[in-house]
Amino acid sequence: MDQILGQVLRNAVWERLDMLSDLANRADAPSLVSVARSELPRLTEGWRAMLRAHEPDERGDCPTCSTRWHRCKAPCSVWQVAHEHLVAGGLAPQQELRRRGRRHRASVPAQATRSAARDPMPQGRAAQGRHALRHLPATP
Incomplete structure (x- = not known):
């Protein structure tokens, strides 16, 4: 049941993001102003909430991403x-950081971020709707 609920929540978020992207690309100027006034505060608060959960602890570790x-x-x-999309505007050079012998990407392309954030398709049920394609493996 949790898997199904999780998929429903993820699909709702993807649908909302798709709708906002469509509006940004197709709406007339007065509609864009209206959407910006209502959606920008919600989006910025969403970013703030997510970033608060990833604030470093007293040891300099991310408590959300860290495991035991x-x-x-x-x-x-x-x-x-967040830095890439909100500050650098996606124009920051792709640099690699070395930490403890492991490589970490300093910036992650938006598509890779969306793919990594998604869970695999629920077992025993095929994904449905326009977001079903998001569960297919990326082709090289």
């Missing part, structure tokens, strides 16, 4: 993506 066996040093990938 693996500590994730700040800035975690959530902060890196």
